[in-house]
Amino acid sequence: MIKHFCAYRGCNNLVDAGSRYCASHSEYGTKKEQERQRRYDHSVRLTRDAEYHGFYLLSEWDRMKLFIRGKYRGLCLWSYYQEQSIAELEEVHHIEPLRIAWEKRLTIGNLIPLTHEFHMMVEAEYKKGNMPAMQRELWRLLDRWEREFGGRGG
Template sequence: MCEECEQRQQSRHMTYNNTRRDERAAEFYVSKEWRAMRERIIEVYDNVDIYALYVEHELLTCNPVHHIIELEDDWEQRLNPFNLIPLNHKTHNTITALYKQSKASMRATQKQLRSLIEYHFREAGGYKKVLCDSFLVAPPLFLGENSPREFQ
């Protein structure tokens, strides 16, 4: 983004935060934890909007990172990498509109997003493996025959 566009974007977010978003969410979206997670998620997806790629058949770069289960529906999912997908602004608007249609449309869209994620990372060993390899989630505990009995 050019400097002018970036400033306009920041101004737009500040206005939204001050007028429409609740205070806790507004604070979260400017936190170090969110900014770091957002950047890592965009890196894991190689800055590609996979919804646009597989559904719209367009190659678009990402900017916002979308919470599949939104903050107001489950605050505990806010930094869960399994709940995050980077989207282009155009795609984010499409997803938001689908979420607002009805609860059924929102659930169907959430299911579709999760399916796209699984499809996208299938050849890399799956999304869980990609996130583990990217150090975004801890690898599963190995429970081999030499593990302590309480873990078997």
């Protein structure tokens, strides 16, 4: 396993790749991340993206997430089809983002269940300019699920 130094200034402990802080400084890392999220909430979610952020707080969205969980049996479709593994969904992704297709915010064919890891990977591809190709792949996964499970109580 690849290792690197703990991100805490002056710490010489080694941590596994993918981790930032050693056990001694993990609490520091957690507090730093909470502060980063608080600043992001203030500067982006609650100001620039207030309309979009507000949508995610509505009971309509909660009901839709529950419906998606049931429809896809709690699975992350990326894990299931692309990784051939079983992973529980953690997030529901809008294939066409709210900012682009507000009218599709509750459209089942625009929503796909993903783990947090794969949701972040999809978002990174969108930011790199690969949104159309990634969207085609996500819709392909939804279509495959419908062909395989759609008519059997899925």
